[in-house]
Amino acid sequence: MTAIDERTLTTPTGRLLGSWESGSPEWHAARASRLGGSDMAAVLGRSPWVSPYRLWHLKAGLVKDGETTAAQSRGHYLEDGIRRWWADQNPEFSVVTGGTYTHVERDYQLANPDGLLVQDGRVAGVLEIKTDAQDDPGTWGVEGTDQIPLYYRTQILWYLDCLGLKVAHVAVLTARLEFRHYVVEYDPADAKILRAHAEAFLDSLLFGEAPDKDTTDSTYQTVRELHPDIDDREVQLSHDQVVEFTSARDALADAKANWTLVRSRMGEWMGDAKRAEFLGFRIAARKSKQGGTPWVEADRKCPPSTDFISEEEFAA
Structure with missing residues (x-):
């Protein structure tokens, strides 16, 4: 660690706005009309936490x-x-x-790196710090490579492009309390794609054209927040609207009923076993809480059904 003041440092294309605590009014004000690294994962529809629909409504205020x-x-x-x-x-x-x-020319481009790396008196790269609560070794690749989750890679490339730097080092503390170190290099082709998506997103804000709704909880939560009141009145639906709603409701009810049946069957197939596997794949697990009656759930590493070939192909 060092006592160097970041205000005395320069990057090739970055302009320092200030140093504020995350979540402070000044921090929010700087982000209001700009797109940061975590925003870009949402713009691309790759964020596990924020959908494009929610980000649009956040930026629109x-x-x-x-x-x-x-x-x-x-x-x-x-x-x-x-x-x-x-x-x-x-x-x-x-x-x-x-x-x-921000970028000296593209004011919409925001970078808020966890650290700057100084070597021989100049800024040589950025340091990003992550914690990962997912107890899944497949979340991060081989240490020392650039095999990191896509939503983090998007954030880091955005920072490098904003600051004009060529390399980022990523320090991670995993759910298994392992420290890991990854290295991501700047990719000008990917950065160009990110800028194109960013500019299209900002244009959609300018023209008031919100992204389509999607299947995420993030979008549903946004719709709920957009309409916080309940007026004692009715709205008349179209035929297509009522068919869409009732069809989805019926499909959900059928899916829940079928899932209950299949879990009953799986419980019988497993007996007292803890796990069910197929060709080395973990499929299901039996769990209990504080010694209570076990229940069956899909294993966290169970692949989608589309990953398995048909019975005819398997027999062949």
Whole structure:
């Protein structure tokens, strides 16, 4: 760690706006009309947390960010420790806490890196710090490579493109309490694609054209927030609207009934076993809480049904 002030540092194309606490009024104001790294995953429809529909309404000022989640709070408290671990492992760099930057020409492009890496008196790259609560070794690839989740890669490329830097180092604390280090290099072709999507998204805000709704909880939550009141009146539906709604309701009821039947069968097939497998794939698991009656659920690593060939093909 170092006492270097980020205000004295320059990057090839980044302009420092300020250094504010995440979630502060100044931090929100800087992001209001700009797109940050995490926003870009949502623009592309790749964010596990925010749909394009919700991001659009957030940027339009029609809904507000929710309260800080437990995962976000945990990551905030762990960030400094992960940064110190990475700095100890890589003494050739000085690590400076990052501020909030825009591109010198593209003011809509925002970067808020967790750290800047200084070497020989110049900024040589960025440091991004992550915590991952998913106890799944497949979430992150081989350490030392650029095999990181796509939504994080999108964020990091956006930062590099904004600042004009060529490399990012990613420090991760996994759910198994393993420290890992990954390296992502700048890709100008991918950055060009990101900018094109960003500009199209900003154009849609300008013209008031919200993205289509999708199947995510994020979009449903947004619609709920857009209509917080309940007026004592009726709305008349079209034939197509009522068919769409009732068909989905009936399909859901059928799916729930079939799922209950299949779980009963799986429970019988498994007997007292803890796991069910097929050709090395984990399919189902029996679990219990505090010694209670076990239940059956799909294993977290169970592949989709489309991954399995038909019985005829398997027999052949």
